[in-house]
Amino acid sequence: MERTSTGVPNEKMLMWTFIGSECMLFASLIATFLVYRDQSIVGPYEEELLNIPFITVTTFVLLMSSLMMVLALSAVQRGDPRGSRLFLLLTAILGLIFLGGQFYEFNHFVHEGLGLSRNLFAGTFYLTTGFHGAHVAVGVIWLLTLWTLALRGRLGPEKAVTVEVAGLYWHFVDVVWIVLFTVIYLMSGATGA
Amino acid sequence: MTTGGTYAGGIWSWITTVDHKRIGILYFVSSLVFFLVGGIEAMFIRLQLATPENTVLSAQAYNQLFTMHGVTMLLFAVMPMSAAFFNFIVPLQIGARDVAFPRLNAFSYWLFLFGALFLNSSFFLGGAPDVGWFAYANLTSSQFSPGHGVDFYILGLALAGAGSIVAALNFIVTIINLRAPGMTFMRLPLFTWMTFVVSFLIILAFPPFTISTVFLLFDRMFGTLFFEPAGGGDPRLWQHLFWIFGHPEVYILILPAFGIISDVIPTFSRKPLFGYPVVVYSGVLIAFLGFGVWAHHMFAVGLGPVATSAFSGLTMLIAIPTGVKIFNWIATMWGGALRFRSAMLFSIGLVAMFVIGGLSGVMHSSAPADLQQTDTYFVVAHFHYVLFGGSILGLFAGVYYWFPKVTGRFLNERLGAVHFWLMFLGLNLTFFPMHFAGLHGQPRRTFTYPAGLGFEGFNMVSTVGAVVTFLAVLVFLVNLVRSLRTAPTAEANPWEASTLEWSISSPPPPHNFDHTPEVTSRDPLWHDGIAPPPPGEEEFHMPNPSFWPLVVAGGLLLVMAGALVGLPLVLLGVAVTLVGIYGWSFEPIH
Ligand code: HEM
Ligand SMILES: [Cu+2]
Numbered sequence: 001m002e003r004t005s006t007g008v009p010n011e012k013m014l015m016w017t018f019i020g021s022e023c024m025l026f027a028s029l030i031a032t033f034l035v036y037r038d039q040s041i042v043g044p045y046e047e048e049l050l051n052i053p054f055i056t057v058t059t060f061v062l063l064m065s066s067l068m069m070v071l072a073l074s075a076v077q078r079g080d081p082r083g084s085r086l087f088l089l090l091t092a093i094l095g096l097i098f099l100g101g102q103f104y105e106f107n108h109f110v111h112e113g114l115g116l117s118r119n120l121f122a123g124t125f126y127l128t129t130g131f132h133g134a135h136v137a138v139g140v141i142w143l144l145t146l147w148t149l150a151l152r153g154r155l156g157p158e159k160a161v162t163v164e165v166a167g168l169y170w171h172f173v174d175v176v177w178i179v180l181f182t183v184i185y186l187m188s189g190a191t192g193a
Numbered sequence: 194m195t196t197g198g199t200y201a202g203g204i205w206s207w208i209t210t211v212d213h214k215r216i217g218i219l220y221f222v223s224s225l226v227f228f229l230v231g232g233i234e235a236m237f238i239r240l241q242l243a244t245p246e247n248t249v250l251s252a253q254a255y256n257q258l259f260t261m262h263g264v265t266m267l268l269f270a271v272m273p274m275s276a277a278f279f280n281f282i283v284p285l286q287i288g289a290r291d292v293a294f295p296r297l298n299a300f301s302y303w304l305f306l307f308g309a310l311f312l313n314s315s316f317f318l319g320g321a322p323d324v325g326w327f328a329y330a331n332l333t334s335s336q337f338s339p340g341h342g343v344d345f346y347i348l349g350l351a352l353a354g355a356g357s358i359v360a361a362l363n364f365i366v367t368i369i370n371l372r373a374p375g376m377t378f379m380r381l382p383l384f385t386w387m388t389f390v391v392s393f394l395i396i397l398a399f400p401p402f403t404i405s406t407v408f409l410l411f412d413r414m415f416g417t418l419f420f421e422p423a424g425g426g427d428p429r430l431w432q433h434l435f436w437i438f439g440h441p442e443v444y445i446l447i448l449p450a451f452g453i454i455s456d457v458i459p460t461f462s463r464k465p466l467f468g469y470p471v472v473v474y475s476g477v478l479i480a481f482l483g484f485g486v487w488a489h490h491m492f493a494v495g496l497g498p499v500a501t502s503a504f505s506g507l508t509m510l511i512a513i514p515t516g517v518k519i520f521n522w523i524a525t526m527w528g529g530a531l532r533f534r535s536a537m538l539f540s541i542g543l544v545a546m547f548v549i550g551g552l553s554g555v556m557h558s559s560a561p562a563d564l565q566q567t568d569t570y571f572v573v574a575h576f577h578y579v580l581f582g583g584s585i586l587g588l589f590a591g592v593y594y595w596f597p598k599v600t601g602r603f604l605n606e607r608l609g610a611v612h613f614w615l616m617f618l619g620l621n622l623t624f625f626p627m628h629f630a631g632l633h634g635q636p637r638r639t640f641t642y643p644a645g646l647g648f649e650g651f652n653m654v655s656t657v658g659a660v661v662t663f664l665a666v667l668v669f670l671v672n673l674v675r676s677l678r679t680a681p682t683a684e685a686n687p688w689e690a691s692t693l694e695w696s697i698s699s700p701p702p703p704h705n706f707d708h709t710p711e712v713t714s715r716d717p718l719w720h721d722g723i724a725p726p727p728p729g730e731e732e733f734h735m736p737n738p739s740f741w742p743l744v745v746a747g748g749l750l751l752v753m754a755g756a757l758v759g760l761p762l763v764l765l766g767v768a769v770t771l772v773g774i775y776g777w778s779f780e781p782i783h
Contacts, residue, residue: 005369005372005376008370010293010294013293013366013369014363014366017362018362021358021362021396022400024397024398024400024401025401028401028405028434032404032419032430036427039425039426117416117417119418119424119425120419120425122417123408127408127411
């Protein structure tokens with residue numbers, strides 16, 4: 001590890017700064033979503049479409065993936081190869097399940113007549129959740145890469161910072177989803193299923 | 194073991210370089226080229242406006258030229274020239290051997306270059322964007338801008354913007370983490386401080402712009418309704434998102450120049466900067482307030498009295514920390530042993546010109562006054578006083594100041610003075626009359642004007658001034674070429690400056706410092722502020738060259754081109770990018 005002025009590794013500092021920048025990205029998306037809430041002039045409207053119970057389940061899945069990430073990091077730090085492999089894979093799989101849920105949801109909405117250019121809700125909804133989904137997808141690829149390293153025995157405790165940085169990213173993406181879940185779904189006025 | 198004693202030669206060594214000094218030189222050369230391109234565009238604009246009802250340019254060509262002039266000057270000339278100095282100087286000023294992420298640094302450069310080339314290629318591929326650098330919706334919709342110009346704008350700036358964000362992330366980490374022992378924050382040279390502040394502005398201001406261009410892209414390509422009134426969308430959304438980026442952007446453009454002259458003025462006054470902490474805090478405060486004033490660009494839109502008053506007041510507030518800095522520079526010179534070298538001339542020029550630009554800024558921060566001034570040449574005069582009189586003069590101060598450090602050679606001081614005085618004369622001739630043309634009602638962004646409205650005289654003087662300015666730039670180029678042919682004679686600290694970059698040879702060796710310096714004062718070279726090095730050789734590794742940054746940036750360029758050409762090219766670009774990222778991640782670093 002190279003000497004740094006603060007003692008914090010450069011990679012970690014980079015991720016924190018990047019997260020700062022990402023906050024502005026999602027803030028712009030969320031602000032737009034809120035400004036355009038209830039501005040659509042043709043249906044289908046959000047309260048007719050959003051399925052809160054279903055998304056609550058996928059939200060739970062994503063939260064659990066954060067827990068797995070914590071366990072994965074601790075396994076790598078301990079130098080526990082079995083745990084590292086297992087929990088990294090579980091994190092990625094839970095992420096994939098979340099993405100599957102999103103795919104199902106998008107697909108369902110399109111069948112209900114909500115094409116991308118249908119109304120303002122469509123544009124803001126697909127782009128905001130889509131940006132988030134893209135972040136999850138990048139995270140899944142990253143995690144699977146780490147997992148293959150672990151399979152080949154190349155993810156010892158000396159790589160803990162790398163895993164920690166991936167974890168920071170993953171937790172951030174989760175936190176963003178909590179905000180999106182609240183803003184898009186819970187505040188939507190949709191009644192439920 | 195100590196590696197990296199000398200530089201390898203050849204073009205490949207430049208393409209694969211990850212050395213912050215070489216990347217700095219690449220930035221400088223590219224930004225100079227784009228400065229000339231933007232300058233030539235400006236000459237065409239002035240030629241067209243020299244007389245009423247002129248026909249040098251069609252309205253169509255004129256719109257493309259003023260749009261590309263603005264974008265080029267702001268994003269491909271001033272920002273990358275600032276980045277050239279960030280790269281070359283900041284690691285030296287903080288006592289580091291490179292930036293925190295050398296390959297990421299190369300990557301930023303390639304993104305900027307590809308973005309700039311991509312956007313400029315639109316001239317030959319069906320027409321450049323013609324919607325102004327702020328590209329207001331819904332002029333940019335596919336209905337009103339059916340060509341590809343706007344798409345080039347979106348995609349080119351996506352590349353260049355990503356490059357800026359990546360570079361800024363890198364510099365934040367570098368400045369936080371790579372400071373030499375004893376180099377506390379309150380000992381950082383002002384240029385490094387302003388780099389730090391600007392980097393934060395970049396990472397926070399660019400994302401809203403990115404998002405608004407993504408909305409625009411989706412509106413144009415997939416028929417979404419973000420800026421489409423017929424579908425309930427609101428074009429003002431663009432204005433808000435754009436200026437949330439756009440106003441911090443103007444500080445991104447000026448603060449590096451403020452940093453430069455805050456290092457130059459003490460050197461040539463032989464006095465420490467007056468009120469160092471106040472200069473630092475004003476810089477931070479300017480940046481902070483800069484995020485809360487964006488809607489002063491939108492007074493004419495009609496925001497309602499409360500919002501208008503709030504934005505008006507906040508904008509006026511910004512003048513306070515700015516004014517404080519002006520007084521600090523003057524107080525630094527006061528009673529100093531002044532030496533009027535070229536770098537000093539340009540710095541003093543900045544102080545004088547920025548006062549004029551700042552004052553007109555305060556004038557249109559008052560909303561009722563702005564309603565008269567907005568969209569007239571008065572605003573054009575304002576932002577050229579701050580941008581040309583401020584940023585460009587400051588950057589030239591940096592060029593004359595650091596040239597010996599970068600090349601080991603001096604720029605000719607006589608030619609430097611000629612350059613300065615011609616430029617000073619030229620810019621005032623060009624931009625001062627614009628105040629009056631604007632107050633007489635001449636609208637900006639309009640390709641011609643009728644005779645008899647009283648605009649002729651002002652415009653003719655402006656055009657003459659533009660020619661003088663152009664001559665000044667030619668003098669600079671001659672100076673540059675001549676000096677590069679002289680023998681390198683510069684010693685380590687030719688100006689007897691106080692900061693760390695002057696403690697090592699000119700030009701510096703690839704590894705910068707044989708021993709990481711330990712700093713014990715704010716002006717180390719004036720106060721015996723470097724602790725004696727410990728005996729023995731210090732061990733360090735310099736990073737290896739790498740071509741992966743180029744591959745990844747090239748992949749992203751293909752993605753952008755593919756967005757215009759077709760899906761297969763996009764997929765190819767994605768593949769190249771992924772290969773590049775994996776090659777990069779698994780490349781042995783040492
Ligand atoms: C004392 C500080 C400043 C104040 C109070 C100020 C105020 C303003 C205001 C109110 C406008 C809007 C005018 C209009 O469109 O009607 C404006 C425009 C502009 N300002 Fe400033 N400004 C200041 C400093 C700067 C600096 C430092 C820069 C750049 C280095 C800058 C660059 C610009 C540009 C480029 C525009 C025109 C944007 C466009 O419409 O294309 N300003 N300024
Ligand atoms: Cu502004």
